Amino acid sequence: MIEIDWYLALSAVLFTTGLIGVLVRRNAIVLFMCIELMLNAVNLSLISFASYHGNTEGQILVFFALAVAAAEAVVGLAIIIAIFRNQLSVDITRVNLLRW
Amino acid sequence: MITYAFVLLAILAIASAIAMVMNKNTVNSALFLVLNMLSLAGLYLLLQAQFLAVIQILVYAGAIMVLFLFVIMLLNVDDEAQFLDKFRVKYFLAFLLGVVVFGQIIYTIGGVTDLLPEISPEMERVGTVEAVGDVLFTDYMLPFEMTAILLTAAVVGALMVAQYKIKRTDGIDE
Numbered sequence: 690m691i692e693i694d695w696y697l698a699l700s701a702v703l704f705t706t707g708l709i710g711v712l713v714r715r716n717a718i719v720l721f722m723c724i725e726l727m728l729n730a731v732n733l734s735l736i737s738f739a740s741y742h743g744n745t746e747g748q749i750l751v752f753f754a755l756a757v758a759a760a761e762a763v764v765g766l767a768i769i770i771a772i773f774r775n776q777l778s779v780d781i782t783r784v785n786l787l788r789w
Numbered sequence: 790m791i792t793y794a795f796v797l798l799a800i801l802a803i804a805s806a807i808a809m810v811m812n813k814n815t816v817n818s819a820l821f822l823v824l825n826m827l828s829l830a831g832l833y834l835l836l837q838a839q840f841l842a843v844i845q846i847l848v849y850a851g852a853i854m855v856l857f858l859f860v861i862m863l864l865n866v867d868d869e870a871q872f873l874d875k876f877r878v879k880y881f882l883a884f885l886l887g888v889v890v891f892g893q894i895i896y897t898i899g900g901v902t903d904l905l906p907e908i909s910p911e912m913e914r915v916g917t918v919e920a921v922g923d924v925l926f927t928d929y930m931l932p933f934e935m936t937a938i939l940l941t942a943a944v945v946g947a948l949m950v951a952q953y954k955i956k957r958t959d960g961i962d963e
Contacts, residue, residue, distance in 0.1 A: 719809075745915050757939070759940065
């Protein structure tokens with residue numbers, strides 16, 4: 690059998706990939722997808738802990754995290770559409786109105 | 790057998806994640822993310838969380854990614870032309886920060902090896918739709934209802950934000 694460490698290590702790799710993506714990419718939609726990737730990595734570690742403990746609560750938490758992720762994706766994409774209407778671009782380096 | 794499946798799915802997940810980050814084309818990135826989510830659903834099946842594996846495919850790979858693809862096609866986004874063409878300090882710093890975060894997580898995990906060697910035998914009945922639904926509709930009824938309100942609020946808010954009519958600063962309404 691596989692120990693839980695491997696699932697956690699996989700989760701860490703996916704999280705780090707998403708983090709580097711958020712820092713490197715400039716396209717707002719790809720940035721958003723990287724955030725989804727990080728959310729998924731955390732979900733994976735939650736589920737692995739839940740199943741190695743034989744506990745339902747961890748799975749319930751993942752269920753609610755999924756619902757919140759769906760809400761977050763909807764609102765975030767609406768914001769991206771609003772930005773695109775004003776700027777005609779989704780390049781986040783061009784959204785610098787509030788930058789000091 | 791399970792080990793082989795895990796290695797295969799893990800390699801698929803990591804490769805599709807890296808391909809998603811590195812790809813210049815936004816649509817290809819979204820499709821690689823779908824692949825990543827499908828392999829994660831397979832990993833959930835290995836962990837005997839059947840209900841969440843199905844939900845992962847339905848909600849993430851289905852609903853959310855279709856929404857992403859719709860927005861990409863609606864906005865007609867160009868590719869990032871100058872991405873990774875030349876070396877930049879920004880990329881190096883981002884990679885360095887990623888390595889630091891990864892090291893931190895691995896250090897935390899590495900302190901507690903041989904923690905939980907095997908999947909709990911109870912999991913065979915914990916991960917089913919029946920067991921999850923039983924807990925969800927008794928102990929967690931109120932949070933479940935609040936999720937419904939949250940989703941409604943998110944839909945209304947998205948409609949407000951993405952409305953067509955916008956006021957320009959020069960006073961001309963579209």
